[in-house]
Amino acid sequence: MLNYDLVVVGGGPAGMAAALKAKECGVKDIVILERAETLGGILEQCIHSGFGLTYFKEELSGPEYAARFIDLVEKTDIAVKCDTMVLDIDENNLVTAVNKKDGLLKIQAKAIVLAMGCRERPRGALEISGTRASGIMTAGTAQKYVNLDGYMPGKKVVILGSGDIGLIMARRMTLEGAEVKVVCELMPFSGGLTRNIVQCLNDYNIPLRLSTTVVETHGKDRLEGVTIAQVDEHLQPIESTKEYIECDTLMLSVGLIPENELTKNVGIAIDRVTNGASVDEMRQTDHPGVFACGNVLHVHDLVDFVTMEAQLAGEGAADYILNGAKETVYVPTTTGNGVRYIVPQRVNIKNPNDVKLYFRVGRIFKNAKVVLEIDGNVISSKKKIKLAPGEMEDVVIPASVLAGMTENSTITVRVEE
Amino acid sequence: MKRDLICVACPRGCMITVEYEGTEVYSVTGNTCKRGEEYARTEIVNPTRNIASTVKVNGGVHPVVPVKTSAPIPKTMIFDCMREINAVTVDAPVKLGQVIIPDVLGTGVNIVATNND
Numbered sequence: 001m002l003n004y005d006l007v008v009v010g011g012g013p014a015g016m017a018a019a020l021k022a023k024e025c026g027v028k029d030i031v032i033l034e035r036a037e038t039l040g041g042i043l044e045q046c047i048h049s050g051f052g053l054t055y056f057k058e059e060l061s062g063p064e065y066a067a068r069f070i071d072l073v074e075k076t077d078i079a080v081k082c083d084t085m086v087l088d089i090d091e092n093n094l095v096t097a098v099n100k101k102d103g104l105l106k107i108q109a110k111a112i113v114l115a116m117g118c119r120e121r122p123r124g125a126l127e128i129s130g131t132r133a134s135g136i137m138t139a140g141t142a143q144k145y146v147n148l149d150g151y152m153p154g155k156k157v158v159i160l161g162s163g164d165i166g167l168i169m170a171r172r173m174t175l176e177g178a179e180v181k182v183v184c185e186l187m188p189f190s191g192g193l194t195r196n197i198v199q200c201l202n203d204y205n206i207p208l209r210l211s212t213t214v215v216e217t218h219g220k221d222r223l224e225g226v227t228i229a230q231v232d233e234h235l236q237p238i239e240s241t242k243e244y245i246e247c248d249t250l251m252l253s254v255g256l257i258p259e260n261e262l263t264k265n266v267g268i269a270i271d272r273v274t275n276g277a278s279v280d281e282m283r284q285t286d287h288p289g290v291f292a293c294g295n296v297l298h299v300h301d302l303v304d305f306v307t308m309e310a311q312l313a314g315e316g317a318a319d320y321i322l323n324g325a326k327e328t329v330y331v332p333t334t335t336g337n338g339v340r341y342i343v344p345q346r347v348n349i350k351n352p353n354d355v356k357l358y359f360r361v362g363r364i365f366k367n368a369k370v371v372l373e374i375d376g377n378v379i380s381s382k383k384k385i386k387l388a389p390g391e392m393e394d395v396v397i398p399a400s401v402l403a404g405m406t407e408n409s410t411i412t413v414r415v416e417e
Numbered sequence: 418m419k420r421d422l423i424c425v426a427c428p429r430g431c432m433i434t435v436e437y438e439g440t441e442v443y444s445v446t447g448n449t450c451k452r453g454e455e456y457a458r459t460e461i462v463n464p465t466r467n468i469a470s471t472v473k474v475n476g477g478v479h480p481v482v483p484v485k486t487s488a489p490i491p492k493t494m495i496f497d498c499m500r501e502i503n504a505v506t507v508d509a510p511v512k513l514g515q516v517i518i519p520d521v522l523g524t525g526v527n528i529v530a531t532n533n534d
């Protein structure tokens with residue numbers, strides 16, 4: 001058995017930032033366990049630029065953003081085991097992993113950071129009838145084919161779902177000479193960033209059809225076309241709007257799911273809305289010494305926020321390793337009007353610092369206010385021209401307010417129209 | 418003339434209104450920062466974009482290496498630029514930042530590698 005102070009599961013931007021922060025805080029023995037051949041996570045296939053504007057104040061591509069952290073990790077004595085898949089963690093923070101070189105590994109950790117990222121919802125999660133022809137794949141899989149393997153998966157493309165990866169792939173396929181016929185979005189609004197609609201669709205005259213879905217796929221061996229239809233307010237397809245579109249490829253960009261098998265197996269409480277662990281402001285789960293950050297905790301649209309969140313988790317883990325468990329008085333964060341979820345789910349009022357709450361709204365709001373209420377008093381009220389489900393928002397609880405709270409206090413974030 | 422634009426210079430995506438005549442810009446409103454004003458002006462006068470793609474590699478870990486334009490190029494040249502990118506093959510090892518095509522199409526912009534391979 002091996003012993004480490006800190007085991008980080010996953011070597012994407014979240015895992016790397018957490019490990020680096022813990023190192024900076026004075027933790028000695030740290031190991032990052034990564035399933036892929038290299039560090040970097042999903043960023044390795046995100047070759048477009050748009051990463052790092054918040055964190056580095058410059059616009060980088062995914063691999064460039066990852067490379068900055070890989071360089072930093074290589075400059076430290078943080079151990080890295082790639083090609084290593086974590087199979088299990090138990091309630092005593094014993095980590096079981098496997099790789100070709102060492103075989104089965106048992107690692108006893110003082111603390112663990114979960115940073116496994118997320119994966120795309122597969123076709124099975126959707127109700128589309130039709131044959132199992134080839135040419136149907138998630139947008140992320142297509143992104144891997146084109147950007148890592150140098151292989152074009154098709155020539156005439158329909159994209160279902162307007163999440164960022166779908167939008168980015170619409171442009172990428174167009175640049176490589178494919179014809180992207182349409183992007184269909186079930187909801188009346190796009191799930192992607194506005195800038196991606198502008199620079200990925202509008203720039204190339206690719207139509208975006210809202211309140212529209214794919215109801216059927218056609219073709220025996222290879223996809224030959226799809227039937228699309230508009231949906232009513234109950235999201236049910238409207239028969240009279242059915243339309244056939246010829247295509248050889250259907251890409252699905254219908255949402256990401258945090259990869260939480262390990263988390264669930266050990267019995268860590270999961271938030272039903274985020275599908276990630278329920279955590280406190282340092283990203284500690286309800287299992288002492290187990291922290292979670294990045295896309296495994298909640299799906300982020302910008303990697304910059306993943307990095308910042310992971311630094312909190314790294315700091316929390318370091319504090320736990322070096323100083324032991326903290327005195328805690330937890331107050332839950334409550335979602336008010338219009339707010340779908342808040343991370344963290346609870347705040348330790350003994351924390352001496354400002355605490356930032358990240359949240360997402362459930363629908364589009366225009367000219368609304370984001371209100372933070374504590375014990376029924378309005379602490380802040382910020383005007384927003386636009387709030388959209390695709391864009392994460394935040395509010396801060398000032399340390400001075402936190403200091404005045406008790407165990408019976410309430411924290412609510414709501415949208416006022 | 419008046420045109421509403423969405424600034425793509427950062428993920429905030431501000432809505433910007435530009436008043437202009439031909440290529441003369443009278444006013445820019447709605448932007449949160451200076452980059453937004455710059456974006457709006459170039460968008461009216463000579464819209465430019467960055468592009469990212471991949472280039473074939475001989476003997477590398479992956480069959481392709483990602484590349485990007487070192488600075489934005491005119492929007493009208495995007496597909497010509499893609500043809501140039503798809504015409505080259507490089508030999509491994511490739512270093513992040515390495516210039517793959519200097520001065521593409523006489524724009525003064527380089528195509529550079531964005532990863533090691």
Ligand SMILES: Cc1cc2nc3c(=O)[nH]c(=O)nc-3n(C[C@H](O)[C@H](O)[C@H](O)COP(=O)(O)OP(=O)(O)OC[C@H]3O[C@@H](n4cnc5c(N)ncnc54)[C@H](O)[C@@H]3O)c2cc1C
Nearest residue numbers: 010012013014034035041042085086116117140294295303
């Ligand atoms: C397909 C896809 C495409 C994306 N494209 C974009 C984009 O174009 N633009 C954008 O801004 N954001 C994109 N994102 C979001 C992007 O993932 C995040 O911004 C960021 O990369 C999340 O960082 P992370 O470290 O939390 O997760 P990841 O980068 O996903 O890293 C998680 C790492 O954990 C490893 N791992 C998982 N389980 C185990 C295990 N059991 N044992 C060992 N290792 C494990 C994985 O191999 C992976 O390397 C995309 C996400 C996906 C899923």
Ligand code: SF4
Nearest residue numbers: 424427430431449453
């Ligand atoms: S105006 Fe400034 S803040 Fe607004 S989107 Fe453009 S660059 Fe971002």
